[in-house]
Amino acid sequence: MRSPLALLLAAGVLVAAMATGAGVAAQPLETAVKAAFLPKFAPYAAWPSASIPPAGTPYVVCVVGHDPFGQLLDEAAAGQRRDSSPITVQRLSRIDGRSGCHIAYLGGSPAQPVAAALTALAGSPTLTVTDARVGRDRGMVHFELKSGRVRFHIDDAAAARANLALSSKLLSLALSVKQRGRS
Amino acid sequence: MKPLTRLAGRWQTIPRAASLIAGLLLLIGIAVIYQNEQGYRAQKADETRVQAGILAASVTAALDFGDAAAAQEAADALRVNPQLLAAGIYDGTGQLFAGYQRAREPLPRRMPAASAAGERSGNLLQAIVPVERGGERIGSVYLSAQVDPLSRRVARYGLVALLVVMASLVVVVLGIAHTALRGANRELSDSNAELQRQIVERANAEEALRQAQKMQALGQLTGGIAHDFNNLLTVIQGSADILKRPALPEDKRLRFADAIVQTAARAAALTGQLLAFARRQPLRPKVVDLNERVDAMMDMLERTLGARFVVRTDLGPGLCPVEVDPTQLEVAVLNVIVNARDAMPEGGGIIIRTREAVPEEIEGDGAGVALSVTDAGMGIDAETLGRVFEPFFTTKNVGKGTGLGLSQVYGFAKQSGGDVRIDSELGVGTTVTMLLPCTGKPLEKGPETTGPANAQRRGRILLVEDNEEVGAFAESMLAELGHAVVRARNADEALASIDSGLPFDVMFSDVVMPGISGIELARLVRERRPDLPIVLTTGYSEQIARTGAEDLPVVLKPYRLDALAKALDDAMAAAARG
Ligand SMILES: Nc1ncnc2c1ncn2[C@@H]1O[C@H](COP(=O)(O)OP(=O)(O)O)[C@@H](O)[C@H]1O
Numbered sequence: 001m002r003s004p005l006a007l008l009l010a011a012g013v014l015v016a017a018m019a020t021g022a023g024v025a026a027q028p029l030e031t032a033v034k035a036a037f038l039p040k041f042a043p044y045a046a047w048p049s050a051s052i053p054p055a056g057t058p059y060v061v062c063v064v065g066h067d068p069f070g071q072l073l074d075e076a077a078a079g080q081r082r083d084s085s086p087i088t089v090q091r092l093s094r095i096d097g098r099s100g101c102h103i104a105y106l107g108g109s110p111a112q113p114v115a116a117a118l119t120a121l122a123g124s125p126t127l128t129v130t131d132a133r134v135g136r137d138r139g140m141v142h143f144e145l146k147s148g149r150v151r152f153h154i155d156d157a158a159a160a161r162a163n164l165a166l167s168s169k170l171l172s173l174a175l176s177v178k179q180r181g182r183s
Numbered sequence: 184m185k186p187l188t189r190l191a192g193r194w195q196t197i198p199r200a201a202s203l204i205a206g207l208l209l210l211i212g213i214a215v216i217y218q219n220e221q222g223y224r225a226q227k228a229d230e231t232r233v234q235a236g237i238l239a240a241s242v243t244a245a246l247d248f249g250d251a252a253a254a255q256e257a258a259d260a261l262r263v264n265p266q267l268l269a270a271g272i273y274d275g276t277g278q279l280f281a282g283y284q285r286a287r288e289p290l291p292r293r294m295p296a297a298s299a300a301g302e303r304s305g306n307l308l309q310a311i312v313p314v315e316r317g318g319e320r321i322g323s324v325y326l327s328a329q330v331d332p333l334s335r336r337v338a339r340y341g342l343v344a345l346l347v348v349m350a351s352l353v354v355v356v357l358g359i360a361h362t363a364l365r366g367a368n369r370e371l372s373d374s375n376a377e378l379q380r381q382i383v384e385r386a387n388a389e390e391a392l393r394q395a396q397k398m399q400a401l402g403q404l405t406g407g408i409a410h411d412f413n414n415l416l417t418v419i420q421g422s423a424d425i426l427k428r429p430a431l432p433e434d435k436r437l438r439f440a441d442a443i444v445q446t447a448a449r450a451a452a453l454t455g456q457l458l459a460f461a462r463r464q465p466l467r468p469k470v471v472d473l474n475e476r477v478d479a480m481m482d483m484l485e486r487t488l489g490a491r492f493v494v495r496t497d498l499g500p501g502l503c504p505v506e507v508d509p510t511q512l513e514v515a516v517l518n519v520i521v522n523a524r525d526a527m528p529e530g531g532g533i534i535i536r537t538r539e540a541v542p543e544e545i546e547g548d549g550a551g552v553a554l555s556v557t558d559a560g561m562g563i564d565a566e567t568l569g570r571v572f573e574p575f576f577t578t579k580n581v582g583k584g585t586g587l588g589l590s591q592v593y594g595f596a597k598q599s600g601g602d603v604r605i606d607s608e609l610g611v612g613t614t615v616t617m618l619l620p621c622t623g624k625p626l627e628k629g630p631e632t633t634g635p636a637n638a639q640r641r642g643r644i645l646l647v648e649d650n651e652e653v654g655a656f657a658e659s660m661l662a663e664l665g666h667a668v669v670r671a672r673n674a675d676e677a678l679a680s681i682d683s684g685l686p687f688d689v690m691f692s693d694v695v696m697p698g699i700s701g702i703e704l705a706r707l708v709r710e711r712r713p714d715l716p717i718v719l720t721t722g723y724s725e726q727i728a729r730t731g732a733e734d735l736p737v738v739l740k741p742y743r744l745d746a747l748a749k750a751l752d753d754a755m756a757a758a759a760r761g
């Protein structure tokens with residue numbers, strides 16, 4: 001019985017060491033990837049015509065609550081366009097249907113936890129993005145680190161409820177897709 | 184080598200039109216195939232571009248979100264198409280992002296130069312298509328595809344090519360056939376002309392050969408006859424010499440005189456053969472009885488053959504008479520007998536047979552008689568049998584044979600309206616059969632009487648003879664017969680004698696003389712003395728052969744004393760009658 005225990009212990013130590021080591025090294029890269037992804041979702045989503053910005057006016061990516069990206073997101077957004085529209089970044093402490101966000105990363109905050117933000121946005125045409133690092137609550141896109149790579153789950157049903165259409169190309173990249181109802 | 188050059192020659196002569204059509208057909212065929220190939224390649228290029236476009240569209244998000252696995256998956260989906268050799272997905276910086284490659288077609292590590300886009304090189308089609316998101320280029324897709332392998336394409340165009348080639352071949356063959364026909368026509372007329380020339384040449388050559396053969400035959404003949412004649416002359420000369428000796432006993436004198444008579448007869452037979460061969464002997468047919476003739480000849484035959492031979496006769500009774508020249512008949516029988524003798528060097532039996540001819544043996548209707556001579560000699564082989572009737576054909580040595588014997592027999596039989604048959608078996612013997620047609624005419628009685636050579640009538644005779652010896656001989660002969668003779672050496676002398684009013688009872692004239700011939704002389708004499716009987720004599724005479732002797736009696740040289748006496752007697756008797 002001693003050796004399995006010792007093995008288990010050793011494994012635990014190893015995992016901890018790996019976790020901390022990987023965590024320290026991976027964290028900035030993972031954040032940078034996510035920052036790059038966020039504005040890229042814009043071309044793969046279609047908003048109801050009322051929400052489409054007039055030509056020249058930007059699509060808005062909002063970071064709600066905790067912001068892990070900082071300058072990285074601004075840089076990524078600057079390099080992206082959707083059609084003729086640029087993409088800009090707004091940082092909010094709270095969000096609701098009238099905030100004018102096309103894409104919203106819900107970083108969570110005591111003022112408005114992720115679940116509350118999701119509730120506040122229910123039915124409004126905002127592509128919600130949540131992060132497994134933040135919590136279990138899932139928006140339409142949910143980041144998760146898989147095999148050291150940033151991947152995402154997609155809840156197409158939720159997107160449908162928000163009158164959003166997501167490109168099948170995007171769906172094909174998802175770790176999992178919650179299909180929209182055939183109605 | 185020869186057919187090759189001939190073929191080459193043919194090729195040159197294919198009419199221009201045929202080659203033109205064939206060439207045109209080939210060109211059209213090639214053009215059709217080329218166009219087809221171009222179309223096919225263009226279509227393939229389009230297809231490849233479309234495939235690349237589809238791949239580009241399907242990997243946009245994967246490229247955008249850096250999902251190499253997804254991109255790889257999309258690229259791998261193309262692997263099912265064996266013609267797509269390599270597929271590459273490159274990111275915005277031109278770095279290879281995902282893709283696959285098949286053997287021998289490596290995938291470039293970096294985005295290939297843009298200039299290569301859509302280019303084809305040999306069997307390879309390449310397409311490069313940008314990956315765009317919202318009008319922005321975020322990467323590229325590279326595809327390289329293989330067009331159908333050559334074998335597949337060859338198979339596709341094979342039928343067309345085959346049809347075109349066949350059609351061209353047909354045209355060319357037709358062309359060749361056409362020219363060949365024309366050529367053949369020309370050749371035909373050429374060879375026809377050549378043939379004509381050869382026929383003429385050949386005729387000339389044959390003429391020359393005939394001439395040469397004639398000369399050769401003449402040589403052989405002369406040799407043979409000279410030999411025979413010399414033999415005969417030796418006998419005559421020797422006998423005459425002995426007769427000249429004084430105090431010769433009577434029996435010896437008779438024997439040698441007989442020898443001279445016999446030998447001269449053979450010499451006469453010999454020249455008779457020659458003349459018969461030359462067809463210059465006038466035929467003097469008489470109605471005779473064959474059996475009688477054979478009987479009459481037996482003495483002479485037995486003497487000719489000698490003691491080693493036994494001649495037996497088997498003469499059929501009651502045979503019809505035949506109309507033939509008796510001298511020729513005798514010569515013919517003699518010829519056949521001599522052949523029989525020569526076929527049996529050791530001697531033996533010879534059978535002379537006469538019988539009625541069976542109908543199959545006689546041409547046409549009417550009856551005939553057959554006279555055959557059978558020996559037990561060596562026989563005649565089939566090859567020789569085919570030639571025995573040829574003049575000058577002989578298997579005997581020079582001096583032994585002249586090749587004229589059977590030729591005479593044949594000529595005689597044919598001229599008499601009959602035929603000759605030879606049945607022979609090698610080593611057993613030979614039968615030569617003369618077939619002669621019966622005649623309806625009554626028998627003429629008796630041949631020349633062999634009785635004493637006494638002239639019944641004596642008369643004054645005008646003898647015209649240019650040859651000194653013969654003239655002197657004839658003179659003494661006529662004197663011997665009791666006639667009075669006046670000799671003339673030519674026609675002029677003869678006419679002068681007549682004009683001088685000498686009373687002649689008969690003119691006896693040679694036919695062949697320098698200047699006026701005997702026949703012309705006869706005509707001239709008749710004008711002056713129509714009642715003077717005329718008798719002609721000749722060894723041979725073309726004129727008599729051609730025109731006959733104008734009803735004048737002819738005594739053939741060499742003549743026997745009794746023959747001469749009889750001819751003159753008859754002439755004088757006829758004149759006395761009327
Ligand atoms: N009874 C025969 N037996 C064998 N051969 C014969 C007989 N009769 C004729 N022949 C052949 O026919 C040839 C021609 O005969 P012929 O014309 O009489 O000429 P010749 O006797 O001078 O040779 C002879 O050379 C001989 O070969």
Ligand SMILES: [Mg+2]
Nearest residue numbers: 518522588589
């Ligand atoms: Mg002979």
